[in-house]
Amino acid sequence: MGGPDPERFELHCDTHSLCKKWTKDQIGSFFYFPSINFQKAGGGFGPIRVNNREVIKVPFLKPEAEFDLLIGDWYRRSFMEVRSMLNTSFWAYNGAPGVMLMNGKGPYQNPRANAHESFTVTQEGSYTNQITLDTLDVHVGQSYSILVTADQNAADYYIVASPKMYKATDDDRSLVAIGVLHYDNSTTSANGPLPNGPDPFDLDFSVNQAKSIRWNLTAGAARPNPQGTFNVSNVTLSQTFILQGSTADIGGTPRYSVNNVSYLTPETPLKLADQFANGSGVYRLDEFPVNSTSPVAVAGTFVATGTHKGWLEIVFKNDLRVMDCWHLDGFGFYVVGFGDGKWTPELRSTYNLYDPVVRSTTQVYPGGWTAVYTYLDNPGMWNLRSQQLRNWYLGQELYLRVYDADPDPAKERPPPQNLLFCGMIDPPPPPPGSPKPIPVPGSAPTTQILWAHFILAISVGIRGVFQIQQL
Numbered sequence: 001m002g003g004p005d006p007e008r009f010e011l012h013c014d015t016h017s018l019c020k021k022w023t024k025d026q027i028g029s030f031f032y033f034p035s036i037n038f039q040k041a042g043g044g045f046g047p048i049r050v051n052n053r054e055v056i057k058v059p060f061l062k063p064e065a066e067f068d069l070l071i072g073d074w075y076r077r078s079f080m081e082v083r084s085m086l087n088t089s090f091w092a093y094n095g096a097p098g099v100m101l102m103n104g105k106g107p108y109q110n111p112r113a114n115a116h117e118s119f120t121v122t123q124e125g126s127y128t129n130q131i132t133l134d135t136l137d138v139h140v141g142q143s144y145s146i147l148v149t150a151d152q153n154a155a156d157y158y159i160v161a162s163p164k165m166y167k168a169t170d171d172d173r174s175l176v177a178i179g180v181l182h183y184d185n186s187t188t189s190a191n192g193p194l195p196n197g198p199d200p201f202d203l204d205f206s207v208n209q210a211k212s213i214r215w216n217l218t219a220g221a222a223r224p225n226p227q228g229t230f231n232v233s234n235v236t237l238s239q240t241f242i243l244q245g246s247t248a249d250i251g252g253t254p255r256y257s258v259n260n261v262s263y264l265t266p267e268t269p270l271k272l273a274d275q276f277a278n279g280s281g282v283y284r285l286d287e288f289p290v291n292s293t294s295p296v297a298v299a300g301t302f303v304a305t306g307t308h309k310g311w312l313e314i315v316f317k318n319d320l321r322v323m324d325c326w327h328l329d330g331f332g333f334y335v336v337g338f339g340d341g342k343w344t345p346e347l348r349s350t351y352n353l354y355d356p357v358v359r360s361t362t363q364v365y366p367g368g369w370t371a372v373y374t375y376l377d378n379p380g381m382w383n384l385r386s387q388q389l390r391n392w393y394l395g396q397e398l399y400l401r402v403y404d405a406d407p408d409p410a411k412e413r414p415p416p417q418n419l420l421f422c423g424m425i426d427p428p429p430p431p432p433g434s435p436k437p438i439p440v441p442g443s444a445p446t447t448q449i450l451w452a453h454f455i456l457a458i459s460v461g462i463r464g465v466f467q468i469q470q471l
């Protein structure tokens, strides 16, 4: 491990994550992982593809072949050991992983090439306009589908993923993941030096590329009607959250925070508390500020109201010197703007409301802000968090409670019959003469997510550079 170098802090991307509302209309490439106790760093993740229904035309020809690439970092110590070391400032803020893996494998040591023609096609469940790329920044927890035109000489080609905000050297490539694209009839193995990607510290390059990836307004995506049918050019905002991700020392322990509140996981699961006790004794709704920063860092169970069927604007701020990435469960959001420095309401005039991409994980650049719009049509208790595993584990998260008084089970499924009770919520007594216990109806609607918070995620997830190169 390197010394305490602030730039290395950016590298704790053991994260492939992006869980989605698991509905039938979500196409794209995702991945799953365990969502609690830092277990994701133990490697329990894998890809999931959700294909279009046959009746929906896709905006490109059917590929000859498909493969998944999962990129992530790996610690040489066990995830439990790393987890327990996170109570030191070095590991909480600076500790770097040992190696970068591609589909769970270490670097294929050899180098180099010329670009294949490749295009972005989808990201996290929606179609983008096709742009030609030879390198793509994929931030922690994000996924892309990319079309690669295999029209080069039959050979083996490198696929390289290198970290952002960190300069790998020829002597130390442990944090560069290297794979090989092999043509069936190739007799030439990949060799030569690895291609140079863009400068890993060139954030303008990354921002400009992010801005150039636009929604394809005419493609059908999951539904027959065009994606552009749903746009944000003329929406009325119901709420604005301004959420500042940061570090905080609380009681001598290094933590991460949102608006200076570091999340405290209660013993009673939020959904149980919500369903059976209106949160009482577990959390106080709207106790913490959603658009300013608490003057003193505190630990608390941060649950904020999201207005059902309202448009929510969230401005994510990052005052650290490293990349951050935010993810919202339960909804996609339109990424309408990136900016440097302080966000002010006047900056809304710079938003792209015409063809912003819809996704559920967005990067926030060092010292900058990212603005998203989301329509809260999905009742539930939803996690909003840094997708950087370490930040998340150490408290950079909150919950969004979207309440719908209509108990229609089509909107939010009731808890299952075998619901486990724990914490301060006791199981209801079985009704007399009834063979099976039935959960007591609460005053709040029932919810699907936390009964089994199985998180589905994406396939390429490193903040880094993705290159497919030819010999």
Ligand SMILES: [Cu+2]
Pocket (backbone or CB within 6 Å): 018, 019, 020, 021, 327, 328, 329, 330, 360, 455
């Ligand atoms: Cu999610």
